[in-house]
Amino acid sequence: MSVLSRFQQGDFRALSRIISFVENRKDGYRELLGNLYRQSGRAIRIGVTGPPGAGKSTLVNRLAHTYFAGGSKVGIVAVDPTSPFTGGALLGDRVRMNEFEPGSGVFFRSMATRGASGGLASSTDNVAIVLDAFGFDVVLIETVGVGQVELDIVDACDVVLVVVVPESGDSVQTMKAGLMEIADIMVVNKADRPGSDKIISELNTTMQMRQPADSDWAVPVVATVAIKNENIDVLCGRLTEYLDFKREAGVFEEERRRRIEKKILAILINRFHDEFVDRLTQQVEFEQYVDETYQGKSSPYDIADELYRRFSGKQL
Ligand SMILES: Nc1nc2c(ncn2[C@@H]2O[C@H](COP(=O)(O)OP(=O)(O)OP(=O)(O)O)[C@@H](O)[C@H]2O)c(=O)[nH]1
Ligand SMILES: [Mg+2]
Structure with a gap:
């Protein structure tokens, strides 16, 4: 039986394993959470x-x-x-x-x-x-x-x-x-x-x-x-x-709505972080930008602006 079906049947060990999976953000954890969320x-x-x-x-x-x-x-x-x-x-x-x-x-x-x-x-x-x-x-x-x-x-x-x-x-x-x-x-x-x-x-x-x-x-x-x-x-x-x-x-419902709002934003921020910042800082040219700025040829603001423009133009 799969871990998920044991989870659905109330097995604590399956629960522990699913928590670890989610905590460690293993591949597919978002889909899993998406499904579990509907039961929450x-x-x-x-x-x-x-x-x-x-x-x-x-x-x-x-x-x-x-x-x-x-x-x-x-x-x-x-x-x-x-x-x-x-x-x-x-x-x-x-x-x-x-x-x-x-x-x-x-x-x-x-x-x-x-x-x-x-x-x-x-x-x-x-x-x-x-x-x-x-x-x-x-x-x-x-x-x-x-x-x-x-x-x-x-x-x-x-x-x-x-x-x-x-x-x-x-x-x-x-x-x-x-x-x-x-x-x-x-x-x-x-x-x-x-x-x-x-x-x-x-x-x-x-x-x-x-x-x-x-x-x-x-x-x-x-x-x-x-x-x-x-x-x-x-x-x-x-x-x-x-x-x-x-x-x-009516505060209970209102707060739960705000929580959903915050959650969506948090997921997005996290994804942007993973997909944008991580990818960006791993690029070779990123170091060059840092050098340029260190040598006084640019500023962090200008560099961030340039990178942001490239990102929003999907060139990254
Ligand atoms: N006298 C007294 N001691 C207490 C009471 N409640 C807890 N303690 C003791 O205070 C100590 C710390 O208790 P914990 O429950 O570990 O406190 P905590 O706030 O969870 O501690 P951290 O998670 O480390 O921040 C333990 O020795 C408890 O037995 C109480 O009502 N009266
Ligand atoms: Mg404690």
Whole structure:
């Protein structure tokens, strides 16, 4: 039986193989994704982001168990950039997502971020589409909120949880503004630690002040103790409320349309990049242009203009 038919029958190993195929952008991956895309659109994507070590994985585990216990099929994608400032390697006590037995109904996958061709955000989105097509009702996406790329990833989710801890920068003022802007729900995890009341009230005030005039959703602040499974049910309740709110306000559909728009553009940009930039920079004359510019005979603007003209005239 082909991998694809085993995938269609719900085989996790076939799913893993298809994810790798898509992630590595093997020949024919676009056609495959094109077909799978038509089966997607049912899953709810929950993005979970926040500073390193905030307890995102622990929380994602808990959420996965809760949804699974409620009868949902759950897929998890962990984006785990191994860059020096994410601290990933520094935190020895971080939770690895290995407590789901094969056949447990919860599927876990971590993204190979190093050298992810065509961009991490679009790779993650592709994997989420595959999981959706496979039939997961809930797709949880964990990523460390350190850079724009990580924030872009959760931007393609139906709901975004930003997880912070009582120690988060001592004060909410110093917290990355970008993180707050994308939060639909703020989670103060490790609420068993000192200082949690302070950060909760600070966050409540800040989120109220920041609420855009055109939005009726007041970002709630939920305190959790993920290691003890405390308040996970409350968090799930907020998640449901938010999704209901979005559907009623028509925002859900609108956002999904915007997502399609962005996706088409991302695919095109990626193709132009592959087919234009790669081909171009491999040409011998490209080096000559660089030399000319270095010798002061031209400028990068003029060269790019010339190459662009040749490209649009199909002479490249
Ligand atoms: N005290 C306390 N510790 C927690 C809680 N939740 C998680 N932890 C611990 O915090 C550490 C980091 O948890 P992770 O779930 O790996 O955090 P993370 O945000 O996924 O970490 P990175 O993926 O490395 O950014 C682990 O030792 C957890 O057991 C909590 O509610 N209270
Ligand atoms: Mg983690």
